Amino acid sequence: MALIKPQTPFPDAQFPVAGVDSLADLLTTLNEPAPPARRWAARNLAAFTEAVPDLLAALMQETDASVREALLISLTEIGNAEAVAGLVECLRKEDVVLRNAAIDAMRSLPGAVAPIMKNLLTDPDADVRIFSVNILESLRHPDVEQWLIDVIGQDPHVNVCATAVDLLGEVGSSKACTALEALRSRFPDEPYIEFATRLALTRIREA
Amino acid sequence: MTDIAISLEEFRKFREFFYRKTGIQFEDSKRYFVDKRLSERIRQTEAGTFRNYFTLLRFQVSGEELQQLTNLMTVNETYFFREEYQLKCLVRSILPEIVARKKTGDVLRVWSIPSSSGEEPYSIALYVSELWPAINEWAIELISSDIDTDILGKARDGRYSVRAIQNIPPALLQRYFTPIAPNEYRIHQELRDSVEFTRVNLMNPLDTSCYRHFDVIFCRNLLIYFDDLSRRKAAEVFYDALNPGGFICLGHSESMSRITSLFRVRKFPEAIVYQKPELP
Numbered sequence: 001m002a003l004i005k006p007q008t009p010f011p012d013a014q015f016p017v018a019g020v021d022s023l024a025d026l027l028t029t030l031n032e033p034a035p036p037a038r039r040w041a042a043r044n045l046a047a048f049t050e051a052v053p054d055l056l057a058a059l060m061q062e063t064d065a066s067v068r069e070a071l072l073i074s075l076t077e078i079g080n081a082e083a084v085a086g087l088v089e090c091l092r093k094e095d096v097v098l099r100n101a102a103i104d105a106m107r108s109l110p111g112a113v114a115p116i117m118k119n120l121l122t123d124p125d126a127d128v129r130i131f132s133v134n135i136l137e138s139l140r141h142p143d144v145e146q147w148l149i150d151v152i153g154q155d156p157h158v159n160v161c162a163t164a165v166d167l168l169g170e171v172g173s174s175k176a177c178t179a180l181e182a183l184r185s186r187f188p189d190e191p192y193i194e195f196a197t198r199l200a201l202t203r204i205r206e207a
Numbered sequence: 208m209t210d211i212a213i214s215l216e217e218f219r220k221f222r223e224f225f226y227r228k229t230g231i232q233f234e235d236s237k238r239y240f241v242d243k244r245l246s247e248r249i250r251q252t253e254a255g256t257f258r259n260y261f262t263l264l265r266f267q268v269s270g271e272e273l274q275q276l277t278n279l280m281t282v283n284e285t286y287f288f289r290e291e292y293q294l295k296c297l298v299r300s301i302l303p304e305i306v307a308r309k310k311t312g313d314v315l316r317v318w319s320i321p322s323s324s325g326e327e328p329y330s331i332a333l334y335v336s337e338l339w340p341a342i343n344e345w346a347i348e349l350i351s352s353d354i355d356t357d358i359l360g361k362a363r364d365g366r367y368s369v370r371a372i373q374n375i376p377p378a379l380l381q382r383y384f385t386p387i388a389p390n391e392y393r394i395h396q397e398l399r400d401s402v403e404f405t406r407v408n409l410m411n412p413l414d415t416s417c418y419r420h421f422d423v424i425f426c427r428n429l430l431i432y433f434d435d436l437s438r439r440k441a442a443e444v445f446y447d448a449l450n451p452g453g454f455i456c457l458g459h460s461e462s463m464s465r466i467t468s469l470f471r472v473r474k475f476p477e478a479i480v481y482q483k484p485e486l487p
Contacts, residue, residue, distance in 0.1 A: 003401035206216040
């Protein structure tokens with residue numbers, strides 16, 4: 001034995017190739033018991049914006065990590081307001097993996113996420129506000145700094161403000177200094193806010 | 208033209224940001240390398256200052272400038288036996304574990320992507336042929352792919368400069384290469400025939416759907432050029448392409464764990480690689 005060239009270049013594909021399947025076929029396959037079949041369907045449904053409700057419904061109940069990943073990638077590729085609204089719902093779930101995956105997906109969608117960011121950052125649920133600041137960490141959008149300044153100026157929850165300050169230390173400019181100073185006065189008894197604010201101000205001023 | 212000065216704080220700020228985006232970490236010793244490229248891009252983009260450039264890098268919706276800078280920071284000439292510790296890992300740890308699960312008569316399949324001009328797939332072929340003790344007991348198919356048809360032509364042709372082959376031990380060089388011109392060698396026909404070169408765009412499901420049943424994938428220093436979504440799509444392609452329990456080797460600065468949780472980390476004595484979980 002030794003190195004050999006493949007006799008037939010490659011084995012046949014397990015499933016029909018992309019573009020051949022109809023929406024109806026793919027939606028049926030999305031409910032197949034075998035994860036590779038569901039993964040195939042999930043991936044190819046990225047070509048159908050009308051499949052967003054089905055992709056989201058499947059995402060909420062999918063237990064196989066590889067299929068879940070394919071569903072999230074397809075929702076990210078479609079990336080419309082309906083897909084983003086579904087991802088926002090994932091932020092409210094107890095499932096940490098699903099929540100983190102939704103945060104990752106939303107970071108890739110600045111155009112679709114920006115219009116709803118103000119609402120997310122003022123959501124009644126402090127956890128959702130923290131996750132929204134987490135989205136800003138890698139969101140390519142010119143308003144990121146202003147959103148963070150608004151958060152530290154207004155948010156009543158110390159953990160939300162702390163998350164925003166950490167990020168401002170990285171992305172903030174002199175524009176954020178006044179808001180950072182003001183935050184110290186809002187939470188005078190919180191040592192972490194004092195520490196994080198001082199660090200952020202130092203980094204901004206030295207940069 | 209004078210270089211634009213990058214302060215230590217700016218270097219650190221950039222380093223942290225760049226690591227988070229790409230997983231590439233620059234030590235303090237690389238400061239000159241980083242500063243030079245940063246100031247070059249600041250000048251070319253007419254940003255004027257680091258602060259303006261960093262804002263562009265951070266917030267540009269298309270991410271084009273980050274891609275440009277990434278290319279500049281990662282330009283590497285490829286050569287034989289690059290990141291050799293992974294080739295050692297292949298023959299000492301990975302292949303023995305794979306064949307322990309195989310039946311007599313089974314074929315092992317290895318996919319090397321991108322092929323570039325052939326240095327990596329031929330290095331794998333050389334290493335396996337010469338340094339894997341069980342080579343005579345098993346058949347191995349080695350497939351190597353690239354998106355660039357010109358480079359595939361060069362790979363099939365197998366001609367290399369002295370610089371590309373400088374890490375090959377003299378005995379192997381003599382056995383597998385023929386000098387064809389001053390400073391130029393050609394790899395032997397036997398080895399050229401042992402690799403199947405194919406054109407593949409990892410982002411196109413039509414291209415990738417028939418790549419299945421691989422035991423090992425080498426994909427080194429490619430994903431660093433992709434954006435986040437493309438990396439995740441590529442990881443999915445590899446997941447589908449691998450047999451359960453199959454391995455994927457990435458470049459030293461790349462981490463599958465930062466892209467997806469689909470694979471598990473395997474720490475071998477020679478290298479850290481990633482493994483598709485075996486069936487439950």
